[in-house]
Amino acid sequence: MVRLAAVRPAVNAITSARAMSVRGMAKFAQYNWEDPLNMESLLTDEEKAIQETARDFAQTELMSRVTEGFRTEKYDPEIMKEMGKLGLLGPEIKGYGCAGASSVAYGLIAREVERVDSGYRSMMSVQSSLVMHPINEFGTEAQKEKYLPKLASGEWLGCFGLTEPNHGSDPAGMETTATKTPEGWELNGSKTWISNAPHADVFVIWARVVENGQKGKVRGFVLERGMEGLSTEKIAHKLALRASVTGSVFMDSVKVGEDALLPKSNGLGAPFSCLNSARYGISWGVMGALEDATARARAYALERKQFDRPLASFQLVQKKLVDASTASTLGLLGSYQLGRLKGEGNYCPDQISMMKRNNCGQALYHTRVLLDIFGGNACSDEYHVGRHEANLQVCNTYEGTYDIHGLILGKAMTGHQAFAN
Numbered sequence: 001m002v003r004l005a006a007v008r009p010a011v012n013a014i015t016s017a018r019a020m021s022v023r024g025m026a027k028f029a030q031y032n033w034e035d036p037l038n039m040e041s042l043l044t045d046e047e048k049a050i051q052e053t054a055r056d057f058a059q060t061e062l063m064s065r066v067t068e069g070f071r072t073e074k075y076d077p078e079i080m081k082e083m084g085k086l087g088l089l090g091p092e093i094k095g096y097g098c099a100g101a102s103s104v105a106y107g108l109i110a111r112e113v114e115r116v117d118s119g120y121r122s123m124m125s126v127q128s129s130l131v132m133h134p135i136n137e138f139g140t141e142a143q144k145e146k147y148l149p150k151l152a153s154g155e156w157l158g159c160f161g162l163t164e165p166n167h168g169s170d171p172a173g174m175e176t177t178a179t180k181t182p183e184g185w186e187l188n189g190s191k192t193w194i195s196n197a198p199h200a201d202v203f204v205i206w207a208r209v210v211e212n213g214q215k216g217k218v219r220g221f222v223l224e225r226g227m228e229g230l231s232t233e234k235i236a237h238k239l240a241l242r243a244s245v246t247g248s249v250f251m252d253s254v255k256v257g258e259d260a261l262l263p264k265s266n267g268l269g270a271p272f273s274c275l276n277s278a279r280y281g282i283s284w285g286v287m288g289a290l291e292d293a294t295a296r297a298r299a300y301a302l303e304r305k306q307f308d309r310p311l312a313s314f315q316l317v318q319k320k321l322v323d324a325s326t327a328s329t330l331g332l333l334g335s336y337q338l339g340r341l342k343g344e345g346n347y348c349p350d351q352i353s354m355m356k357r358n359n360c361g362q363a364l365y366h367t368r369v370l371l372d373i374f375g376g377n378a379c380s381d382e383y384h385v386g387r388h389e390a391n392l393q394v395c396n397t398y399e400g401t402y403d404i405h406g407l408i409l410g411k412a413m414t415g416h417q418a419f420a421n
Ligand code: TGC
Pocket: 121, 122, 123, 125, 126, 160, 162, 163, 168, 169, 170, 171, 172, 195, 267, 268, 269, 270, 272, 273, 275, 276, 278, 349, 398, 399, 400, 401, 404, 408, 419, 420
């Protein structure tokens, strides 16, 4: 079901009519600084319609809330429900109330939402890639029917617990255990820096199983709020990603039946497969944040005058704008190609590491440089770019840091694994 496309007629999201210009004797396409290499022309009509739906929603419903959301660090449950209504949650899943859209469409949604704020994209990617994906991929039919429709509608909020206080980049060392009991499993341990956790209804928790006293593989479990021994705590006063709520999850002898186990998850490859999907989405999302920062810096530079000239007329300012625009244009095309390969099932995780690492690193670097164009106003949340910059530091860290993805790629290039003995 492609609900997204039905919401809006298939119209081009960005101005697609490309005027021609004449230079000397030659006819050229008109340069469009918002889409310099005409990525728009590579999208299907359905993808353009989905992009337009996501953009309209983000620019109206999210933009009007973001300053307050970032200032107060409060969760607004209506946001997920509104996303659900538009079919933006779990959009690649077929059935269970999901849109069944392409991988590129998923990327375009992330780009539009993160054009407003990385925190909103974070809430959404956790729900789609880290909660709905593992239930769809590793769950039973009963688990899918129970959880997916309510997660797709945004009625239920999900979170994904992999990181622990002592294990971030090395999840293989996790200390959370799921011990086999006659009735099912008993979970003990804690997770930290978990997006959505303080308000989550559904928890996808990764734990090392213990059977007959022997430690085994990492497997996934679906827990629900209200279970005895399960509690959460908000991590307050974050310096970034304040529009999304983050917390810790504590499991003190949480007893669950066999039906809480995701039966097809058997080893670290399962949580990593969720990360493949989320990292891919982040590679698109951060480009949306950089595009927004570039557009805002350009508008400011055209408006603001110093030395009787617009800032935009100074060479150093132009260079900052052009470098940022080049980075987002190339980053988006890289993610687009990755999306097509992913859609064909012809991709590998190392390619995702390349685009997650490159795009997060580039978005963070260029947003930091663009911020200088605002002078003292860089400090004001009215201009939004400082908020993007703070958020992008987190994007460059979660889902595998910039350096960890560098090491994954180093291993792919050389065959030598450099992150551990
Ligand atoms: P390694 O020995 O390399 O692999 C263990 C097993 O996993 C398989 N595997 C993958 N499978 C699918 N996709 C991938 N990307 C995979 N990467 C590895 C691998 O084949 C192996 O399978 P098997 O069957 O042989 O056992 O594992 P390692 O422990 O040496 O891993 C090292 C490293 C650095 C690559 C890995 O641990 C890593 O990626 N660390 C980063 C941790 C991370 O990304 N955490 C993210 C937490 S979630 C989060 O941040 C959400 S924020 C979301 C938001 O708010 O938007």
